Structures are given as C-alpha cells and as structure tokens.
Amino acid sequence: xxxxxxxxxxxxxxxxxxxxxxxxxxxxxxxxxxxxxxxxxxxxxxxxxxxxxxxxxxxxxxxxxxxxxxxxxxxxxxxxxxxxxxxxxxxxxxxxxxxxxxxxxxxxxxxxxxxxxxxxxxxxxxxxxxxxxxxxxxxxxxxxxxxxxxxxxxxxxxxxxxxxxxxxxxxxxxxxxxxxxxxxxxxxxxxxxxxxx
Amino acid sequence: xxxxxxxxxxxxxxxxxxxxxxxxxxxxxxxxxxxxxxxxxxxxxxxxxxxxxxxxxxxxxxxxxxxxxxxxxxxxxxxxxxxxxxxxxxxxxxxxxxxxxxxxxxxxxxxxxxxxxxxxxxxxxxxxxxxxxxxxxxxxxxxxxxxxxxxxxxxxxxx
Numbered sequence: 001x002x003x004x005x006x007x008x009x010x011x012x013x014x015x016x017x018x019x020x021x022x023x024x025x026x027x028x029x030x031x032x033x034x035x036x037x038x039x040x041x042x043x044x045x046x047x048x049x050x051x052x053x054x055x056x057x058x059x060x061x062x063x064x065x066x067x068x069x070x071x072x073x074x075x076x077x078x079x080x081x082x083x084x085x086x087x088x089x090x091x092x093x094x095x096x097x098x099x100x101x102x103x104x105x106x107x108x109x110x111x112x113x114x115x116x117x118x119x120x121x122x123x124x125x126x127x128x129x130x131x132x133x134x135x136x137x138x139x140x141x142x143x144x145x146x147x148x149x150x151x152x153x154x155x156x157x158x159x160x161x162x163x164x165x166x167x168x169x170x171x172x173x174x175x176x177x178x179x180x181x182x183x184x185x186x187x188x189x190x191x192x193x194x195x196x197x
Numbered sequence: 198x199x200x201x202x203x204x205x206x207x208x209x210x211x212x213x214x215x216x217x218x219x220x221x222x223x224x225x226x227x228x229x230x231x232x233x234x235x236x237x238x239x240x241x242x243x244x245x246x247x248x249x250x251x252x253x254x255x256x257x258x259x260x261x262x263x264x265x266x267x268x269x270x271x272x273x274x275x276x277x278x279x280x281x282x283x284x285x286x287x288x289x290x291x292x293x294x295x296x297x298x299x300x301x302x303x304x305x306x307x308x309x310x311x312x313x314x315x316x317x318x319x320x321x322x323x324x325x326x327x328x329x330x331x332x333x334x335x336x337x338x339x340x341x342x343x344x345x346x347x348x349x350x351x352x353x354x355x356x
Contacts, residue, residue: 028266035262043261044253057258064265132252151214151249169207176210179245180238 016080048148049092135185147178199234213242
C-alpha cells in the first residue's frame with residue numbers, strides 16, 4: 001500500500017478574486033486569463049459528462065459565455081471555479097437532454113482518445129475510448145456527475161457537495177458507487193464486447 | 198463476492214484518490230489486511246480514479262479563448278443596447294436631461310398654444326367689437342385669417 005499524498009487545502013480565499021473583479025468590469029485581458037486558466041478543465045468536465053469531445057467544446061464555449069454574461073450575479077459565496085463548473089454541469093444536462101431527443105450517436109468522438117495512454121496504438125485508443133464512453137454511459141447521471149467532478153476535475157468533496165446541493169456523505173457514497181460501477185461495466189464490456197456495443 | 202464494510206466507505210473513497218488523512222490511512226491499511234471486501238473495493242476506487250483522471254485530459258483547440266471572447270463581444274454589443282440598467286442607472290444623467298428637455302418642450306408648446314389662443318381670442322374680440330370694422334375686413338379675416346393692422350391701430354387711436 002502506497003502512502004497517500006497530503007490532501008489539498010480546503011477553504012480559504014478564492015485565488016481568482018482579483019481576476020473575477022476585473023472581468024466583472026469588462027477587462028478583456030482578465031476574461032482571457034480566466035478562460036485560459038479553466039478551458040482545459042471545463043472542456044474535460046463537459047467531455048466526461050457528454051462522452052463527445054466535439055459536443056464538449058460547444059458546451060464549454062456556451063458555459064463560458066453564460067458565466068461571463070452573468071458575472072454580475074456572482075457574489076463570491078463560493079469559489080469562482082465551483083460556480084463555473086456548476087454552470088458547465090447544468091449546460092451539459094441541458095445539452096444531454098436535447099441530444100437524447102435527437103438520438104444522436106456520439107461514437108465519432110472515439111478518435112479523440114489520447115494514444116499516449118494506450119500504448120501508442122490509435123486502434124487501441126479508439127477501442128479504449130469507446131469502452132470508456134460506453135461504461136460511463138451506463139452510470140446514472142447523479143453518480144456520473146459526482147464522479148467526474150472529483151476524478152476528472154479534481155474538486156474537493158466539500159465543493160462537490162456545495163455544487164450539487166447534497167450532504168458530504170452522499171457525495172462520498174456516489175463517488176464510491178460510481179467508481180465501483182465503472183469498473184464493473186468495463187469488466188463486463190471486456191468479457192462480452194458484442195453485447196455492450 | 199466480497200462486500201465492503203459500509204462504515205469504511207468514506208475512508209475507501211478518499212484513499213482511492215489519495216486524499217485520506219495519514220492517520221486514517223494507517224487505520225484503513227490495518228483493516229484491509231483482514232477484510233477482502235474492503236481490499237477489493239479500494240482496488241476499484243484506485244482504478245476508477247486513475248482511469249478518469251487521465252482519460253479526459255484535453256488540450257483546448259487553438260483559438261478557443263479567442264472564439265469565446267469574440268462571441269462574448271458580439272453578444273455584449275446587443276446585450277448592452279438592450280440592458281435596461283444601462284438606460285436607467287448608468288445613463289441616469291442623460292435620462293434626466295432627456296426628461297427635462299421633454300418637460301420643457303411639452304410645457305413650451307402648451308404655453309405657446311395658450312398664448313396663441315389668447316392672442317387670437319383678443320384679436321377676434323377686437324375685430325368683432327370694433328366700431329370701425331368694415332365688411333372687407335371681416336371677409337379678409339375669414340379667408341386669410343389676417344386683419345389689416347391699420348384697422349386695429351385706427352381703433353386703438355380712436356379710443
């Protein structure tokens with residue numbers, strides 16, 4: 001058993017306060033810095049929630065636009081990033097609902113999977129991405145959201161509880177079950193690849 | 198299938214992503230040595246965390262922030278025009294000046310109309326009750342809405 005690293009510091013002042021204040025006054029440079037600082041995490045969050053990289057970029061862009069348009073309403077009662085990620089989660093929920101009604105196939109996103117994580121084989125990467133997307137799609141939405149906020153975006157448990165409006169114990173339980181079900185789904189897919197596609 | 202202990206879930210989930218306090222981690226380590234259910238659960242937690250923390254690492258497309266800013270400017274242009282706050286609070290002095298101007302203009306017209314009416318009434322009275330008014334003057338008044346000033350002047354002189 002490998003000893004864990006020190007947990008990240010929780011609470012404290014928002015490191016984005018100064019940039020947010022400038023952005024609220026319309027400072028384009030501050031807005032650009034905030035986008036640059038969070039674009040990867042916002043796209044990653046949307047991607048893991050939607051299963052499609054292309055859709056994720058659209059939702060990420062929409063989320064940033066919503067955030068900056070309504071920045072006047074942000075009172076600093078939570079961290080800026082918590083507020084921003086909440087907007088992303090809501091935008092992804094809306095997008096997913098509309099996409100589901102269109103019955104759109106998101107499997108085209110498979111080519112986005114990073115080949116470095118799969119031994120450099122593009123084919124392997126495509127299959128791995130496909131498997132992961134399928135496995136993620138089997139998770140109930142509430143498990144998937146808590147799971148990606150923690151494991152993809154690295155939010156601490158308290159932030160996730162605040163964002164989703166649920167108790168800390170419920171967050172832990174959802175993440176616990178989400179990881180366990182993800183592994184089971186991947187194992188099922190490996191054992192019966194035809195049935196899960 | 199081994200089932201994890203329910204009272205260890207908080208420890209297991211945090212141990213899975215490496216955020217469990219060292220003291221609690223030692224406690225969990227001792228527990229999983231004798232509990233296969235929690236050992237398997239911890240393995241799944243680590244697997245899930247490791248997979249997801251690497252699977253969605255992205256490089257934003259080139260120009261992503263530029264596109265966001267361009268869209269923001271485009272929508273802001275319209276939003277600012279339609280923003281009622283801009284018209285009520287930020288442009289308060291201008292709004293007040295416009296209101297003042299509107300009040301003056303409206304008031305001016307009212308006064309001018311009143312003056313015109315009063316003057317017209319006086320002129321009509323003067324003509325109708327004049328002793329020196331001639332038929333031609335009445336025709337002139339009816340058709341051209343003017344009265345020879347000499348008529349009125351003459352009347353004034355006469356009084």
